[in-house]
Amino acid sequence: MHQGRTTLSKFLIQQLKGSPEQNDLAALLVDIAAAVKAISAMTAKGELGGVLGSLDSTNVQGETQKKLDVMSNTAFINTFSMGGLVAGLASEENDDPVEIDPQDGTGRFLAIFDPLDGSSNIDVNVSVGSIFSVLRAPQGRSPTTEDFLRPGRQQLAAGYAIYGPSTMFVLTVGKGTHGFTLDREVGNFILTHPHMEVPAETSEFAINASNERFWEPPVQRYVTECKNGKTDVRGRDFNMRWIASMVADIHRILMRGGVFMYPRDTKDKSKPGRLRLMYEANPMSFVIEQAGGIGSTGRHRIMDLQPSEIHQRVPVIIGSRNEVERIERYHLEYDRGEDEQYKSPLFQERSLFAS
Numbered sequence: 001m002h003q004g005r006t007t008l009s010k011f012l013i014q015q016l017k018g019s020p021e022q023n024d025l026a027a028l029l030v031d032i033a034a035a036v037k038a039i040s041a042m043t044a045k046g047e048l049g050g051v052l053g054s055l056d057s058t059n060v061q062g063e064t065q066k067k068l069d070v071m072s073n074t075a076f077i078n079t080f081s082m083g084g085l086v087a088g089l090a091s092e093e094n095d096d097p098v099e100i101d102p103q104d105g106t107g108r109f110l111a112i113f114d115p116l117d118g119s120s121n122i123d124v125n126v127s128v129g130s131i132f133s134v135l136r137a138p139q140g141r142s143p144t145t146e147d148f149l150r151p152g153r154q155q156l157a158a159g160y161a162i163y164g165p166s167t168m169f170v171l172t173v174g175k176g177t178h179g180f181t182l183d184r185e186v187g188n189f190i191l192t193h194p195h196m197e198v199p200a201e202t203s204e205f206a207i208n209a210s211n212e213r214f215w216e217p218p219v220q221r222y223v224t225e226c227k228n229g230k231t232d233v234r235g236r237d238f239n240m241r242w243i244a245s246m247v248a249d250i251h252r253i254l255m256r257g258g259v260f261m262y263p264r265d266t267k268d269k270s271k272p273g274r275l276r277l278m279y280e281a282n283p284m285s286f287v288i289e290q291a292g293g294i295g296s297t298g299r300h301r302i303m304d305l306q307p308s309e310i311h312q313r314v315p316v317i318i319g320s321r322n323e324v325e326r327i328e329r330y331h332l333e334y335d336r337g338e339d340e341q342y343k344s345p346l347f348q349e350r351s352l353f354a355s
């Protein structure tokens with residue numbers, strides 16, 4: 001029998017039937033999709049919508065906020081405030097978690113999100129995105145900051161939207177990773193990419209190569225070998241891509257394989273990486289691992305890290321299984337002092353690289 005098109009709502013009813021928590025999670029994901037549609041419409045207007053450019057404000061990380069950062073944040077907060085399903089939220093654009101006033105009792109979930117990822121690309125009309133992560137809220141009391149600080153493996157759902165030539169919504173509830181494309185005229189997300197899989201083998205890598213001199217030796221080793229291509233141990237040539245929107249880079253890797261790296265570097269020693277654990281690294285790791293890939297710091301599985309603060313940064317190495325495992329091995333060999341060419345002067349002091 002012909003099944004017809006599968007809308008996001010239809011898909012979620014099928015994937016999340018059963019407990020009241022599952023039903024509420026389906027409703028929450030539909031709410032998130034509504035916020036995504038609003039942001040998609042805003043980004044698509046570009047200069048005509050007066051949405052480009054920066055504000056005078058900075059966020060907690062000292063980054064100048066773009067108009068669209070703040071507008072997208074507001075779209076998510078309004079959606080969660082009205083939906084009655086979320087007890088608290090944490091955002092890249094808010095210093096601290098925000099409690100949502102309970103309407104009919106306390107919501108079951110905590111929402112953590114990067115409302116607009118790739119902000120530096122807004123004004124040049126290059127793909128941007130939104131990233132979200134859903135945790136279970138404590139029942140019978142207000143959430144505290146500690147309630148948000150859960151390892152990524154406890155996420156109930158995670159995903160992202162990409163505002164590219166088409167708008168897509170990609171999500172996981174722990175049952176594979178699935179992609180939907182926005183049918184703009186109708187306003188529905190349609191299942192177009194069921195059971196996405198990251199190929200284990202790849203010949204593409206993504207990294208901001210201008211930071212090369214700040215990287216640790218195992219990352220320098222990996223990238224050097226990729227660049228040497230056929231003439232070195234890899235025996236084949238590699239391509240490099242860097243969009244500078246994590247969402248867009250990860251989306252490409254989901255579609256055709258590759259590895260995305262924002263590794264630890266020494267550019268700013270106070271920051272163990274550029275990307276944030278709670279609303280970038282964890283949700284993207286969940287999405288990629290549900291598609292057969294790996295999310296790692298180079299030394300640990302990202303989703304096993306115990307967070308210490310909402311805006312914590314971590315090294316990120318995400319993508320095709322074989323490549324991430326190879327990069328983890330290079331870190332291990334370096335830390336043990338086993339790598340002849342890239343020997344660690346610090347291999348007795350491994351605690352310096354704990355995360």
Ligand code: AHG
Nearest residue numbers: 114116117118119120208244245246
């Ligand atoms: P955000 O816009 O949410 O602050 O995140 C930007 C991140 C990420 O999307 C991207 O991979 C990275 O920053 C780009 O960094 P570079 O500017 O070093 O290329």
Ligand code: MN
Nearest residue numbers: 114117118280
């Ligand atoms: Mn981001």
Ligand code: MN
Nearest residue numbers: 092114116117
């Ligand atoms: Mn952002």
